[in-house]
Amino acid sequence: MATRNLYAHDPGDPGWTVPAAGAARFSWEYDEGRDRLLSLYRKGKDKQWDAEKRIDWSLPVDPYDPLGLPDETSPLHGTPYWDRMSDKDKGELRRNYAAWQFSQFLHGEQGAMVCAARIVESVPDLDAKFYSATQTMDEARHAELYGRFLHEKIGLVYPIDDNLQALLGDTLRDSRWDMPYLGMQVLIEGLALAAFGMLRDITDKPLPKQILAYVMQDEARHVAFGRMALRDYYRQLSRAELREREEFVIEGCYLMRDRLRGEVVLTDFGLPRDEAVRLSEESEYLRVFRQLLFSRIVPCVKDIGLWGERLQRAYVDMGVLELGDASLDLLMAQDEEIAEKLDAQRFAEEEAARKGEVAEAIAAGAGEAGTGVGEAAAGAEGAAETREV
The missing domain is CATH 1.20.5 (Single alpha-helices involved in coiled-coils or other helix-helix interfaces)
Structure with missing residues (x-):
């Protein structure tokens, strides 16, 4: 069945065109490279896998309880809305939430694939081009398996979240070659790792646990790649240039924090939007999720050398500054x-x-x-x- 027929809402145009800026860069030096990046490239080659074979797609999935999450994770749990819902309605709510989460994973992975391809095109060093080529294949595989899970196991897809789309657009429209690294490898991949990890550790369903664990194995390499490349480059930048990148990180972090609510699922069940936002914001699950979200991003941002006063103040405002000392390794x-x-x-x-x-x-x-x-x-x-x- 065509994906368009599975969308919970009309996604609009069948595609999204982002005007791209920047130059394609070639390197004629084929015998030099950083040992760390070349080692990561070799690991990227060795760790390639086939989603058709490594994932056991024969495992059954109940579309009305696809992740097996406790009822307490729902923002409606403990409210009069929950008490009035039938078991059938609660199953439909679980299905919609899982569809919304995995749909954002799917759209994010396509964005990661496009950004990785942009890095191949724009990064000046051949060792980074080599690794980015393996990452492009990784992201294609991830989009393939998330799409298959939504089509075959849940039967419902949500359009891309506005804030995720805004961050992807900002990342792709910037002409500086390091921005796809910063937007994708640090922010979006960091977000993905945190979201995948929380669901991987909570779910008791074998198929989504396989998918999340194997994708995370790839994503950990991608974040390591971004850290290596950006740490080397940002040592060369002026204070003003670093400040520009920090502003991008601040805006991106606020966008990602706000995109995690998923209130569209609640409005689909008839709640007014203001009420849906309020209940989502008061959810203990969302509070823990947001804290874990930044556990991958904040230490990476600090590690690559973006740690100015304004950025630190923003992290204080978000309540995540102390995560800068976490061990990414x-x-x-x-x-x-x-x-x-x-x-x-x-x-x-x-x-x-x-x-x-x-x-x-x-x-x-x-x-x-x-x-x-x-x-x-x-x-x-x-x-x-x-x-x-």
């Missing part, structure tokens, strides 16, 4: 470990299932052979009795 190592453990568990289960099938086949074969021997013995006895008669 530890978080990314955990992402890698969780994906590898999930693989090991799945392979062990598949191996056990194969051994069980072999044992059953052997037992069945032995039984058939025993039956054949018994029949042959009975036939011999019958023949002997006939001869005696």
